[in-house]
Amino acid sequence: MRTRKIAVVGGGSWATAIVKMLSDNDREKTIYWWMRNKETVEYIRQYRHNPNYLSAVEIKLPAKQITDNLLQVIQESELIVLNVPAAFLKDAMHEVKSEDLKGKYIISAIKGIIPDENQLVGDYLQSAFGVPIEYIAVISGPCHAEEVSLEKLSYLTIASDSLDTATTFADLLDTRYIKTVLSDDIYGTEYGAVLKNIYAVASGICHGVGFGDNFQAVLISNAIREMARFLANVHPINRDINESAYLGDLLVTAYSQFSRNRTFGNMIGKGYTVRSAQLEMNMIAEGYYASKCIHQINKTYQVEMPICRAVYAILYEKHSPHIEMKLLAELLT
Missing domain, CATH: 3.40.50.720 (NAD(P)-binding Rossmann-like Domain)
Known part of the structure; x- marks a missing residue:
């Protein structure tokens, strides 16, 4: 070769x-x-x-x-x-x-x-x-x-x-x-990689405001369904959302000690401003930027995405992480 x-x-x-x-x-x-x-x-x-x-x-x-x-x-x-x-x-x-x-x-x-x-x-x-x-x-x-x-x-x-x-x-x-x-599935895997960062931010926020592992499990099980709904609208092909590129990448990013998006979310949940969290981390959490982009893109598709909506409200509309996560908890099943 x-x-x-x-x-x-x-x-x-x-x-x-x-x-x-x-x-x-x-x-x-x-x-x-x-x-x-x-x-x-x-x-x-x-x-x-x-x-x-x-x-x-x-x-x-x-x-x-x-x-x-x-x-x-x-x-x-x-x-x-x-x-x-x-x-x-x-x-x-x-x-x-x-x-x-x-x-x-x-x-x-x-x-x-x-x-x-x-x-x-x-x-x-x-x-x-x-x-x-x-x-x-x-x-x-x-x-x-x-x-x-x-x-x-x-x-x-x-x-x-x-x-x-x-x-x-x-x-x-x-x-x-x-x-x-x-x-x-070039479009599905790329969108999935974007979305899992937003869900990892949500996971970190939940941990930061005091939710435990039990709620984290519910959050992530809802997140993969939310991802599936979005991908089915933006690129409707036959895919198995439980494959490693989707579910596996979501799990490791939402739970791992190495996840910068989870770390960023955890800091936001504990009361850091976006700017102060970014400065202290000295690393880029893609989920912050992705949250705004997905919010804008979904105006076209109108997919039900309560987790992404909650993260956007906290990061860009300055809603209280405690209040927004409690409201989100009422929507999850």
Whole structure:
């Protein structure tokens, strides 16, 4: 098999985990890694660790393949893994033109929606850069970067309209601690990854205001039904909502100690403002931005989504978390 040239775009924990997975895979490849911060680039080149995320992971890439020059890594690569927060993707890609991505395969590891446009990343790539849908794939869980760094057995779903595209990238991630599953439900898995972050915020809020495990179980069982209703409206195909890409990803994000969305929600439930929670975490909780986007998108579909509605009311309408969660509890079954 020929050597693949892959670019990983982003410098956070999930991007670091993806670099590790690709490096540990035994297929021939060249990996380029872009991040915005020049100081971080120089640190990783010298010390072989990301100082800000998953600092125990050894970075095995040659120094020249770690850079803050995005156009360079795009030009050098045939597969590009996008892993910057959805809210900042347009800014990160502002110098990139359609011709720069022509013939490139784009894999989105972004579990969010592009604000303003309220578009999935796949839709944004098609409309802004003309990337054909068959050249796009989406990575979904259930999988936390922290457990990848510890090499704990994890599963990833690679979804694409093209089986060849999904298979190609799945083969590059497969290691002794990573198992991959293929899917053709690119829209369902991408929307599911967005929604599970909102439900994880709800889970954290409930914990923060004092609800226990019993209520959490009811909340999440309602959340998967809410997700199923939404997906059936926005992309009505035959899917099993209990598969790992949907239910599994929801469960790990709602319950895990590593879930930044759950942590963010927990802080909101305890009385933090959105801004103070974001500053203290120093990490992006995609569920915050996703809540507003899904609220806007659902104005078109009018799906019954009481959990998403409650999270939006707390985060954007400044409703009391205690009162909103008590009202929500009356609606759940």
